[in-house]
Amino acid sequence: MSYAVKAMPRPRSLTAEGIAAAALAVLDRHGTGGLTMRAVAQELGVSTMGLYRYVTDREELEGLVVELVLGAVDPAPPADGTWQERIAALVERVRAAVGAHPAVVPLTMTHRHRSPAILRWSESVAGLLTEAGTDDRQRVVALRGLLAYVIGAIQLEHLGPLAGAGTVAIAGLDPAEFPNLRATAQAARRVPADEEFRGGLALLLAGIGRRGAAT
Amino acid sequence: MSYAVKAMPRPRSLTAEGIAAAALAVLDRHGTGGLTMRAVAQELGVSTMGLYRYVTDREELEGLVVELVLGAVDPAPPADGTWQERIAALVERVRAAVGAHPAVVPLTMTHRHRSPAILRWSESVAGLLTEAGTDDRQRVVALRGLLAYVIGAIQLEHLGPLAGAGTVAIAGLDPAEFPNLRATAQAARRVPADEEFRGGLALLLAGIGRRGAAT
DNA sequence: ACCTGAACACCGTTCAAGT
DNA sequence: ACCTGAACACCGTTCAAGT
Numbered sequence: 001m002s003y004a005v006k007a008m009p010r011p012r013s014l015t016a017e018g019i020a021a022a023a024l025a026v027l028d029r030h031g032t033g034g035l036t037m038r039a040v041a042q043e044l045g046v047s048t049m050g051l052y053r054y055v056t057d058r059e060e061l062e063g064l065v066v067e068l069v070l071g072a073v074d075p076a077p078p079a080d081g082t083w084q085e086r087i088a089a090l091v092e093r094v095r096a097a098v099g100a101h102p103a104v105v106p107l108t109m110t111h112r113h114r115s116p117a118i119l120r121w122s123e124s125v126a127g128l129l130t131e132a133g134t135d136d137r138q139r140v141v142a143l144r145g146l147l148a149y150v151i152g153a154i155q156l157e158h159l160g161p162l163a164g165a166g167t168v169a170i171a172g173l174d175p176a177e178f179p180n181l182r183a184t185a186q187a188a189r190r191v192p193a194d195e196e197f198r199g200g201l202a203l204l205l206a207g208i209g210r211r212g213a214a215t
Numbered sequence: 216m217s218y219a220v221k222a223m224p225r226p227r228s229l230t231a232e233g234i235a236a237a238a239l240a241v242l243d244r245h246g247t248g249g250l251t252m253r254a255v256a257q258e259l260g261v262s263t264m265g266l267y268r269y270v271t272d273r274e275e276l277e278g279l280v281v282e283l284v285l286g287a288v289d290p291a292p293p294a295d296g297t298w299q300e301r302i303a304a305l306v307e308r309v310r311a312a313v314g315a316h317p318a319v320v321p322l323t324m325t326h327r328h329r330s331p332a333i334l335r336w337s338e339s340v341a342g343l344l345t346e347a348g349t350d351d352r353q354r355v356v357a358l359r360g361l362l363a364y365v366i367g368a369i370q371l372e373h374l375g376p377l378a379g380a381g382t383v384a385i386a387g388l389d390p391a392e393f394p395n396l397r398a399t400a401q402a403a404r405r406v407p408a409d410e411e412f413r414g415g416l417a418l419l420l421a422g423i424g425r426r427g428a429a430t
Numbered sequence: 431a432c433c434t435g436a437a438c439a440c441c442g443t444t445c446a447a448g449t
Numbered sequence: 450a451c452c453t454g455a456a457c458a459c460c461g462t463t464c465a466a467g468t
Contacts, residue, residue: 145415152367200360207418
């Protein structure tokens, strides 16, 4: 049996999934700025340069975490409900998956496009839009609009203190100069984030349902 | 006249606007990754540390550029048109301003909240939403939805190759596995970015016009 | 008061070397 | 083949010093 031992190549000690999980752990623990090659290597109990045997780039590492997080999104459309409800459910799954790891938000932007999970998710949404009776052009606009909305809403929720402290500051603006904004911000403090997200989504879906919507 | 000369403090050589303009020039020329304290200082003909006399942080520097770009947005609502048309015009001004300097896109996210320009812009949009007959809660949802849409759409347009090369790649997907997505991507190649943006915005405005939109 | 250059503590990544 | 440590070319920022 020694023949095999002699010729046996040193087994790879890491896997793509393990690296992604380690990177996500670092991200969750130390935030976006804490994600460094050194930190991930340490998390894996490997020298910094050891990582480079499995990943060509920091770029590629980021892609792995993003895919790990987005891969948690179930792309299968819900079995029943109106097409509006089914699309809404799909969209909310993305928000939930990303919301569980806010530190990946800045990374999703640059890496989302390569994600097979989001590809399958998009296929489902496109299918439901077809079911809703949209033509090619309407489906293009609607799918892009939904994507833009999720992306923007997620960022609004997690980046920059517009959600928490920001609204409070705005609520204290000069009433003479910002009457409408001030009132809106004050009302905003009573609207939970979930409702806000669902409400905006409902507006978009209502527009899609109206069919056409002039360009 | 020598009394003044003796007591005269050394005049400041830089201004916030000058620094912002230099940073924007660097950004336009060398991209987001090229924006460094050293590069901006060089652009201004000053030592790297000279910058720190006017700016406490790289963070603050970024804020200055973002404000310079967003400050170009005219926050006054257009004189006439339906409220939908007037809101659409305001939203498109943001897209135009940011689109003129794509390299600031990643920065706008983290710094948008402090922008007085966007505050005035938001006041205008909130005012038009009031005019449209929305109540407090509806206005909150609509304003946030519009913000989310602009942010997301701008990023979709400028980040990650989903707009250009990405759609081409998707258009070549396995038709058996991705029938709807593939067809959509193929159609997408015939829809110019401007129309796509306006179309998605129109969906949102149509939803707002329908009033209410179930949560 | 304003500005500078050297230095420090980080990065990502290259390279030569170890098993 | 897989892994390591030293080294390089960058960052942002601190600090002591110059006018």
